[in-house]
Amino acid sequence: METRELRYFIAVAEELHFGRAAERLGIAQPPLSRAIQRLERRLGAKLLERTSRAVTLTEAGSVLLREGRAALDAVDAADRRTRRAALAAPGHPGLVLVTKAGATTELLSKLLDAYAAEPGAVAVDVLLCGPGEQERVLRDGRADVGLLHLPFDSIAGFDTEELRTETQVAVLPAGHPLTERAHLRMADVTALPGLPLPRWPRLDGTYPDGPGPEVRDHVQLLQLITLGRATAVLPESCRPHLGEGLVAVPVLDAPPVTTVIAWPPHSRSLALAGLIRVAVRL
Template structure:
């Protein structure tokens, strides 16, 4: 299969409509239709079920959508990493480490300091990321490794990981809430406030009544206004703004901090960083 064919197929699958997919790709619809039909003939199976002006995926099409996205991500990642290596040809390229708000600053500092002390260590560029973004950055080549919380940030297949720490959980409440002065809470005692809907790794949001948000600044604003509460890792406490309060949740399952990297990575520098991270446990 050609990457062009995969891009065309993914566009039709995501739009569920040949006309919209053609407009998105900037090509004529007949050319798009012929390309998809050619792909179906080569694979020997239909990928779409046509219903009027819209289309839906067959079981085989669903498999190709999942695998095709991974393949296109890998191609884009190879392009980005090759260009980055080319720009740094005069010197050894460094490591791009993606991390989001809420990851322990102390843990990150300990990891960077320990790795910097290793013989042959290369520069590590810490890349701030929004909620749900680090996994996408790993897949498309913007990052070589990432720090993620599990189970909240449970990455899909195609990524390897190593646990490096665990931490407790807090609930973040409006500063004036009656429970904000409590020394601790249980899950059963959490207030009846909407829980924010975290963005998925593909940028979509799960269904539910809670407010959707794009970043931690929006989240904390909603909490300060009394519109939500959120269960977060203990390491988020130092970055909390004024107007909110944090209370430990004693019976919540602890969160695990993982260092995550693409399973196909052959970087010796990434491998060295992972080895250092495992010694921090």
């Protein structure tokens, strides 16, 4: 298969409409239809069910959509990492580490300090991103290694090492009656009148429906909670970063959050191996 064919198929599979897919790709519809037909013949599998009213994925099409996305991510990652290697100073490749802004700050600081003291350590650039974005950044080659958080991020296709697991807390505005409680349950948090949970953006930039405020980063979120406009359930490690107007209360039945260090399984970087060794040791 050619990457062009995969891009064509993925566009149709995501749009489920040949006209919209052709417009998205900037090509005419007839050659797009012919390209999909050739791909089906070559694979010996029907990828799409077509009727006059709708286009749907077959089981084989669903598999190719999932695998095709991973394949194109790998191609894009190879492109980006190769270009970065070409631009690096000779003998100083450097590493790019991606993490969610506002998360794992203490752990990351200890990791960077400990690694910098290692013989042969290279420069580590830290790329901060919004919630849920670090996984994509690591997959597409903009980063060499990342700190991901289970169960929120997918680690499928990565090599990983677990660094720590922690409980979660509800972050409430100071003075709220529930701040007097020793602990809460998720039902208590989701039922709070006037303090809805925030809505984080999806990967495509849209927001899910709901009463909560649209939030893009933790600074914005904490300010909204301080103002009495929202609440949130966050990992225990957020406590040191809460201001005077915020109180954290343990949530007994919130899922634990596990921080992992993740990297592409094909990586052969000695610098990356050294960073991972330090992370596991810490």
